[in-house]
Each structure stands twice: as C-alpha cells, then as structure tokens.
Amino acid sequence: MKKIIIFVLVMVLTTVLVTACAQEDKVVLNVYNWGDYIDEDIFEMFEEETGIKINYETYATNEEMYTKIKKGGTKYDLAIPSEYMIEKMIREEMLEKIDLSKIPNYINIDEDFKNLSFDPDNAYSVPYFWGTVGIIYNTELIDEPIQSWDVLWDDKYAGQFTMMDSQRDSIMVALKKLGYSMNTKNLDELEEAKQLLIEQKPMVLAYVGDNVKDMLISGEAAMAVVWSGEASAVIQEYDEFEYVLPVEGSNKWFDNIVIPKGAKNIDAAHQFIDFLCRSDIGFLNADYVGYSTVNSETLKLIDPDLMGTTYAYPLDEWIENYEIFNDPGDFILEYDRIWTEVKAN
C-alpha cells in the first residue's frame, strides 16, 4: 500500500514539474546580456508599455555566451555580443536578420557606429555601447603617472594589479606591448605573447571578471586592466582613480544587439531593440552602466563634463591607433591553446 502511494506521488510530482516547466501564457522575452550592463528598472517600464515580460540572464565573457547559445538548450531572443563574436556568429549562421523597418528609433544611432566591418550592411546587429580597454589605477597607491602597458611587467607593482579573465583581451595586452596587431595570425607573435604572459603571471594578483570594481574600491588592487565603462563607474564615485589609454594602442570595441537563430519571439525582440534605441532609455542605461553611448540623441542628454575624458568620451586623437577585434576564424584555436597554456602554467 505504502509503495503504491509513493509511486503515485512520484508520478504526480513528475507530471506537475514537467507541465509547470512547459506552461506559457504571456510573451516572455529571453534576454542574454553581460553582467551589470543594463539598468534593470527599464524592464518594468517595458512591461508596462508593451505587456512583454523580460527574462534576464547574464554572462561574463563573449566566449561563455557563444558556447551557451551554440550548444545550450536555452533559446534566447536577444543577446549583446562584441564585434568579433558577431562576425563569428554571422559566419556560422547563428543570427537572425534584423528588420530595421520595425525599429523606427534606429535613426537615433550615430552614423559612426553603422556599417562597420563586422556587419557591413547592418543586417544582423544594432549598436548598443562602445568603449575601450585600458588601465585604471588608484592615485593614492601609485605615485607615478602611468602611460604604457609596461607597468604591468614592472616588478614594483607585483601583486598589486589584476588582469582580465578573458582570453582575447589579456592576449591583446601582451601583443600590444610587443607592438603587434591584436588580430595577429602569426604563430611566432602569439608564442611571444604567451611567453610574456607567463612571465607576468607571478606578478598578477588575480585574473578577474565582474568583481574588479569591488577589488579596486576596497583597495585590494591598486591597478587593473578594465573595460572603460567599469573605470567610468568607479571614477564617477571615487576621485582617487584615474583611467589611462595606453600609448602602445589597445582595443576599441563595440557591443551590438543581435537576435540569435531559434529565437521564439522575434517581433517582441524587435520591439525591445526599438525601446533600447529610444533616447531616454539609452540615457538611463548609459547613466547606469557608464559605457559610451552610440545614440546621438542620448548623447545630447549626457553630462557635458564627461566629454573629453579618457573613460567616457575620449578625443579621437587619443585612440587613433586603437584596433578593433576581428574574428580570426579557425585560427581562434591557437588563441584558445595559448590562453589555456598561460592559465595552466
């Protein structure tokens, strides 16, 4: 008798669980984004305006996002990868075309960010933010002004700085220090970069992701390689920090909104993209995340003091020699191998 009861209970539970998972009554938009990369208050605004609910998930690197969309079972309706990843995803036919006629606010996007090499016809992506990679440091802990990547190999600062736990960005730092292109397909140059990173490893305090801001603010780290928006968020709160655009050159990047193949709510996704392109929403986001807007209407709302700062809206001549990542195709396997070996060493 007892066994029958248990059996029935198990069956009932299983059925309930399965059906509960399968149920869907309202349009739910699955958004996959970088951590800390949107003002989450706008989800409610969007739901009020359109009745579409946002289900929000985050990732820490482009590679993590790519793997989950490529191999994982979850169907995302929206994601915000960087340029080289978009190029790769277009090449692998992982993206839906975007119908710009459904995005009237697209006119707000500055022409500078359209027709870029990774998506020449703007067919697959809509610009979201842009920025650079540089060094943020605490002027109370570090006396000399910093200009170059060299400080990250200086014994003086051993154990005081963090690198990014992101393979292309960290390899980029070494390649730039050596004076090579960060898109190199030359194996010797990559090997040199690997040696440099291995040599640097004992001096690195930690390889970090989203927690870098906390480490800087708490004084755990005096210096860090960061994306400009992270620097922006820290500097606007704490005066003692400064952000440097290294003279050897660095990465200028673009993050664009895309719709992955397999998305179930393509119309709702277009609606949300249009919502994100609105100047007021763009402002809320720019204000929250600290990165540089691509929206020319939003730009008019931004605090003029931020113009001409290294971290928010740098002058063109400061970043003339800055490079944009491209997709190295199958050569990425070499980057993967180099990074694995650096981390394993």
Next chain:
Amino acid sequence: MLKRIASGPYLVWIVLFILIPILMIGFFSLVRTDAETGEYYLTAINFARVFEPVYIAVWTRSIKIALEATAICLLIGYPMAMILAKMNSRYRTIAVMLFVVPMWMNFLLRTYAWMTILGKNGILNKILMFFGLPQMTFLYSEGAVLLGMVYNFLPFMVLPIYTVLSRMDQSLIEAAEDLGGNKYNVFRKVVFPLSLPGVVSGTSMVFMPAVSTFVISNLLYGGQYMLIGNLIEQQFLVVNDWFFGSAISIILMFLILATMAVMNHLSGNNPEEGGVNLW
C-alpha cells in the same frame, strides 16, 4: 511486480541524467570534428594532449592540494569526531547540529565570506594592524585555497567517522582494557581499526570534491591557480573545446574510481558490512 513499476521513475532518472551524460562524455573524448566538413572522426589526440607537460603539472598540483586538504581534514576531523562521540548525549545533538548548520548556507556565499576575511583590507589584516603587526597577503595564495577546501569539506570527514565511533560496541573497548591494554594500545588496536570504514568514506568524500573543485580555486586564488576542475571548466565554457574537456573528465573519473577502489581495499571491509560506508 509493483517493486519494478515503482523503480521506473528512478530508472528513467538514472538513464537520463547519469548514464546518457557519461556516454556523451565518453563519445566526445574519443572524437573531434573535421574543420572542413564538420563531421566527427575517431581520434586519440584528446587523450594524448592530457599528458602534455603543461597539463601534467595541473594534475600534480590538483592531486597534491587535494591530498593535503584530505590529510588536514583527517587530522582535525578525527579528534573532533572522537570528542563528539564521547560527549554527553544532551550536548552532542547540539554539537553535531553546529557542524551541520553552516552547510545549510550556500557554498558560494561561505567561500565569498572568506574573501572578505582574508583580503588585503579584510578582517584578519585589520586585527593584525590593530596589534601593530604588518599587513600580510592571505588571499590569492595556495594557502587560501587549502583553507577554503578544509573549511568547506571538513564536515564530510567528521560526520562519517563520528557515526562509526558513536555506534561502536563499547564492550569491545572494555574487553581490551580488561585484558590490560593501555589507552594508546586500545586506540591503535581496537578503536582505530574499527573506525576505518568511517575514515575511508570520510577520506573519499573529501578527496573527491577537493580534486575536482573549480569554484574555491577561482575565488580564493583569483583564477591564477589552475586545478583540474578549472581546466575542465575552461574547456567547456571559455575555449569551447568539449572534446579535450571530455577527455580530462574521463581521466578524472578514472582517478576518482581508482582512489575509491584503493580506499575500499585498504579498509579491508565489505562496504555492505560497514553499514556507514556511503559508497
């Protein structure tokens, strides 16, 4: 008949969530895809790569630190279990509870807590500074990882040993004493051998998560320190090489199975008789 039907859901569960994933890992570890056609082909290259010097170093590092963590857990855990077993039953329940309660909290949170304790401006350094001592680096070191492992896995060592000790037939100990054994000999010849099943299951329950962890090393050594778990995580999440990742996982599984076999052999006990052996 009913027994068979009742086991149905569990069978489905095992096949779906244990058997199929293991078969998939086994399959992935033996193939790669052709760059041109995208078709699978059979190859041993994934396994060959596992034995490259860079990765051998990762293996030795992982096994070494896992062994250290296990040894420390045993050294701290065994006396602790003895104290617990000898306690007055009124306090004993509370004491055991105290061991279990922290485990109700999320493992990640507990490890994050250590970051604030060990940090450069953390609690520990604040105390050192209060006494006028120089600041020290605790976080982002091998010691921090070891501490994280011992802290997180200690209950897994204490509880099985405690269970064996508290259920031990007291008359055997009394007999040994009657026959003139001193305390040391009673422990060495009677108590310890009888508690071996607990030691074995505690040791494997600490060694297994310690050798495969990636969270503890990630948080407490800031991604600097690559253990096998980190290497596997990286292959799956960052570099998207599921084939190499699967090969490492298979070897790790064999390593764990081998350790368990050795441990079981050492205890000289049939797991069924031990009663507390969890495996």
